[in-house]
Amino acid sequence: MQVHTEKLRLEFLDAMAAAKELASRVDNDAFRRRPADGSWSAAECIEHLSLSAETFVRRLRRKIEASKKEKPRRGETLSWLGRAYVWLLEPPVGRKLPAPTAFVPGAVAERAVLMARFERTHRELIALIEETDSFDRTRIKVPTPVGKWMRISVLDAFTALAAHARRHIWQAQRALRSL
8 A cells, every 4th residue: 555545535534524523513504604604614624625526526437447457656756736735724824815616615504414425425525535545646747727728646636635635624713712
C-alpha cells in the first residue's frame, strides 16, 4: 500500500469523526444557524463538503476509468501546483475563497440526513483512494473547481480534498463557537 493511501484514508476518517462530533454537540437549530450575515452555518459547511466530494468522486472516477493504469512510482509526491493548492486550502483560513456556484449550499437537509450524506460521500472518496493505490496517481490529471485550465494530479486532488475538509470543519467549529 502506498504511503499516501493510508495517510489520506486516515485524514478523511478524522474529518468524518470531527464532523460527527460537531453535529452531536448542538441541536438541529443551532447546527443550521448562521453566526453572521454572509457566513455559513456549520450545517452549510458540511453540505458544501458533501457537494464538492460528490462532484469530485464522479469527476475522478470518470478520469481514472478512462486513463491508462500505469504502476505507481516508488514515492508519490504532490506537484508544485498541488502543494500550492493544498496550502491555500489549509486552515486556519487567512483568505476567504469564493465557492464555485455548484458547491454553494442551498436548502440544507435535516442534520441526520446531512450527516449520512457527508459520511457516504467521504466513504466513497476513501474507496476511490484505495482503488487507485495500485497505479500512478501522479500521471492522471483532473481539472480543479478554479477552472478547466488548471489541472492537478489525482493525488493532488485527493490531498486537496482532505485539506478542503479540514478547512470547512474548522469553519464549522468557529460557526458553532460564535453562537
